[in-house]
Amino acid sequence: MNLIKPKKLQQGSTISIVAPAGNVDKSKLQVGINYLEKQGYKVKLGKNLFNQNKYLAGKDEERAFDINQAFADTETDAIICARGGYGAIRLLDKLDFTTIRNNPKIFCGYSDITALSAIILKKSGLITFSAPMIQSDFSNNEIDKFTETNFWETLTSSKxxxxxxxxxxxxxxxxxxxxxxxxxxxxxxxxxxxxxxxxxxxxxxxxxxxxxxxxxxxxxxxxxxxxxxxxxxxxxxxxxxxxxxxxxxxxxxxxxxxxxxxxxxxxxxxxxxxxxxxxxxxxxxxxxxxxxxxxxx
Structure with missing residues (x-):
């Protein structure tokens, strides 16, 4: 496999937030957005981020659209998922792997997002990151110090x-x-x-x-x-x-x-x-x- 390495995150980079799985708590997510901005990053939100369809963050097509759009967006440097839950597996046939391959960027998430990391690797060769998420890990005032430090070190390093x-x-x-x-x-x-x-x-x-x-x-x-x-x-x-x-x-x-x-x-x-x-x-x-x-x- 020809592995594709995304560019490292830099101060002032733009981070897009998407919700491929469970629906999002707007107030909690805002805490996470504020955290990213305090770290010196610009934040963009997926068009359908706050949609809800039962236990999902909108319809499958809407959630997949936000992922594909974030990869295609020339302003976006990294994509971080809001949360896990369930729903990522419903999107596997709706991802644009050509766009992902041609526009490699940092993609972060864990739990249910494992499904996306595995299929993105298989279909495009892009290295992604099993990593903290905005609502799940950065939406409270007591972020684990190891989690925080290791996250930023990993996204800005090569080893x-x-x-x-x-x-x-x-x-x-x-x-x-x-x-x-x-x-x-x-x-x-x-x-x-x-x-x-x-x-x-x-x-x-x-x-x-x-x-x-x-x-x-x-x-x-x-x-x-x-x-x-x-x-x-x-x-x-x-x-x-x-x-x-x-x-x-x-x-x-x-x-x-x-x-x-x-x-x-x-x-x-x-x-x-x-x-x-x-x-x-x-x-x-x-x-x-x-x-x-x-x-x-």
């Missing part, structure tokens, strides 16, 4: 290192490949379409409020795909918040490591919590034997 906190090594070793993964449940929802990288990849994964048997099922569904099992070279595990049994989860990861015989390491700051790292999605990476994930983008 980062992500270190686990008290790592649990289920299988030792080193790995190379592009970064791929995100929210596990959302990634699995793509099964049935062509979304898996053709080259070796290091899977990073996290989830929230899923019982261990579901996490087991998600991994098994992915591993039942021949290309996935062939190309996975390492697993970097973030938080699995709200699970029903820590011991079962630990045993599941041990079993995966034994089965795959590749590095499997946990306790990375990849999370639905307030404390999260920004992870370049689709970038070349090396997972060292000491657990440090080095990413060049």
């Amino acid at each position: 980062i290192s992500i270190k686990p906190n008290n790592p649990n090594f289920y299988f030792y070793g080193a790995a190379q490949g592009i970064t791929f993964g995100g929210n596990l449940a959302t990634l699995v929802s793509l099964a049935g379409i062509d979304f898996i990288p053709d080259e070796k990849f290091i899977l990073f994964a996290e989830d929230i409020n899923e019982d261990v048997y579901k996490i087991d099922k998600y991994f098994r569904q992915l591993l039942n795909i021949p290309k996935f099992k062939k190309n996975i070279s390492g697993i970097v595990l973030g938080d699995f918040i709200g699970i029903d049994n820590e011991i079962w989860l630990d045993n599941l990861f041990k079993e995966l490591a034994i089965e795959l015989q590749i590095p499997v390491i946990s306790n990375y700051p990849i999370s639905h919590s307030r404390h999260k790292a920004t992870v370049p999605y689709g970038a070349n990476a090396i997972l060292n034997e000491n657990g440090i994930l080095e990413i060049i983008y």
Whole structure:
């Protein structure tokens, strides 16, 4: 794959906000907008940002329009999603990948936005970012300091290192490949379409409020795909918040490591919590034997 690297964010850059999934809380979003402007950035809002269609931020065509328009807009330097929720998977056949490929820019989001990052990588080769979102992470007065600092450092740099906190090594070793993964449940929802990288990849994964048997099922569904099992070279595990049994989860990861015989390491700051790292999605990476994930983008 010919990876496309977006330009780095600079002071005074213009950030467009879009809502590909759940509907937006206008007052909360305004707090996030104020935060961006205080950091010295200009802000543009998607035309349909505040639309609502049941639990979605407008109709599918409206949400997809805002994404395509933000990529096409010559004034926009970066695109940050307002929030996750549900709905991104409904837009996969409505994105203009030619426009995205010809107008590469920073694209940020996590959770449900995993679906967009995965398909944008597959269809255009653009490196995106599993990263904080405006309403979800920047709409309160107590932004996690690590989350904030790491976010801006990642978007303005070309190389980062992500270190686990008290790592649990289920299988030792080193790995190379592009970064791929995100929210596990959302990634699995793509099964049935062509979304898996053709080259070796290091899977990073996290989830929230899923019982261990579901996490087991998600991994098994992915591993039942021949290309996935062939190309996975390492697993970097973030938080699995709200699970029903820590011991079962630990045993599941041990079993995966034994089965795959590749590095499997946990306790990375990849999370639905307030404390999260920004992870370049689709970038070349090396997972060292000491657990440090080095990413060049």
